[in-house]
Amino acid sequence: MLTLDKIYQASHVLRSVIRKTDLIQAPKLCPDCNLFLKTENLQVTGSFKVRGAYYMMSQLTEEEKARGVIACSAGNHAQGVALAAAKNHMKALICLPDGAPISKVEATKSYGAEVCMVKGVYDDAYNKAVELQKEHNYTFVHPFDNENVIAGQGTIGLEILDQMADVDAVIVPIGGGGLISGVAFAIKQLNPNIKVYGVQASGAPSMYESIHNDKITCLDSVSTIADGIAVKEPGPHTFEYVKKYVDDIVTVTDDEISAAILALIEKQKLIAEGAGAASVAAAMFHKVPVEGKKVVCLVSGGNIDVTILSRVIKRGLLMSGRSCMLNIELLDKPGQLKDVSRIIADLGGNVISIHHERANEGSDINGCFLRITMETRDYAHIQEIRSALMEAGFHLVD
Structure with missing residues (x-):
């Protein structure tokens, strides 16, 4: 069971591994509210994912560590697992969808992990990882539907409240739901009055559809520039946590995400990938009620491929009338x-x-x-x- 004690323990374990990322004010992004950015795009490996991966792997037995680990990812979880494996002297095999940005693939290799490219999207990489895990008896490090992984991501919720105890609302990107499950659980346990909103890409609304259908829904396909949240189906654990602790889920289009990436570059001098900018897009385009509130947007990652970035900037310029x-x-x-x-x-x-x-x-x-x-x-x-x-x-x- 996920508990607040477990999240505090994860925070203690992660102290020497991660950065406590800054909470910075961003008044120009959404003048209607007092907006702040939780800059996980500046985290070690360029994403929050290292928190959950490292904490989960720190809890493995010596026997499990000796067998090595396997993971599947669109890129960011891959880097987190690869770094955690390197620090713990473990073998790591990562299955990535063949559409993952080249920068994420090369970064994963640079940490010493072995990479297996899989045709399709994240869910296809997941199926391949499960197959290889059974074949070689690796320990599987799930990118979101594992309570130790969720506890690691929940450390961000503790940090936000430590940095800004009087926050009114927190906006969090959702792919499989591990990040928002941990953040929402931590925040609601400490202050249930704070609103937690989730954001998905309109081309990959698996959690949005699941919550609205009141059952886990698997999409036939996903298509979005936000590859980090392009997930066809949420997990059973994350579905239950989101249903219980998240106030609402909204969607943003690729054009809105592109405009948010451009705004972060121009006005905040920050690089965010599509998934990371989704929370900012939700505030900029008034998808959630933020007027007059003190709001934190969780910028979950900054690992965007430069070739994609140039196309996104062009799209963002069109979207914003530039x-x-x-x-x-x-x-x-x-x-x-x-x-x-x-x-x-x-x-x-x-x-x-x-x-x-x-x-x-x-x-x-x-x-x-x-x-x-x-x-x-x-x-x-x-x-x-x-x-x-x-x-x-x-x-x-x-």
């Missing part, structure tokens, strides 16, 4: 491009690309199309430019 594409139908005569450029420049837009082509069938025979991509301040700025172009007689094609 980038815009306009299609303008023109008459093919001298001076048209000059007039369009002047209007955009006068209003402070910055053109970064232009594509010009003759009109298609069905258009004016003297017509042409101009496709412009530009940098803008926000949606109001985009609308200002659109209105000015239309007032000047230009026809915008949506």
Whole structure:
């Protein structure tokens, strides 16, 4: 059984292994509330996962340690297990889905673990790990549905209350539910008045569906940029803890997550992966009632692949009105491009690309199309430019 004593014990065991990550104020991310970030993206291995993995492995018998451990992961749990195994001089085999970011795969190898790549998503890697565990008699280190793992993650709840006893609400990303189970249990045991909200990606809402259906629900598929929370099915332990201790669960889209990643980079100088930014997205886009409250968003990890980051930034710019594409139908005569450029420049837009082509069938025979991509301040700025172009007689094609 999970107890508060066990979480305190985990905190003691982890003292020499992890960082007590900072709680930093982030007033620009959500002006409607007093927002703080629990920066587990700056944790050892770049994620909270090392807490649960290390504590669980510290509780193994000598015989279990001698057999070695096996785990499955989208990347962050893999690194936590690999580091814990290295510190305890144990063999570790990690099954990862073949879509895991390269940076996470290479980081796992760098800690000395053996890696087995599995075709599919997290749940496929889990099935392979179970198969290999039976075959070789390894000790299985579950990424979320194990009470020692949950106790290790619950140490974050203790830290938040130690750093800010008067917090009103805590927002936590959910994949399989190990993190929020530990955090919510610790917080509710110490102060049941504090609200704990969970956030899932809309492309992987397994816990959201399970809670709303009042039974564990397995999704047919998951698809999200937040690979760290792309889980088809929660565990029986985490389902029960979430049902009992979490106040509500919401979902955020990939576009909203991308905008949150971009906001964290620009306004807080922090790198977060998709799963880590999901909690911030929930606050930014008012998915939970945070107005006027003192709120902590748990930024669970920062292990984002740089190739994905560039795509996410582009998507985040579009989502936040910082980038815009306009299609303008023109008459093919001298001076048209000059007039369009002047209007955009006068209003402070910055053109970064232009594509010009003759009109298609069905258009004016003297017509042409101009496709412009530009940098803008926000949606109001985009609308200002659109209105000015239309007032000047230009026809915008949506």
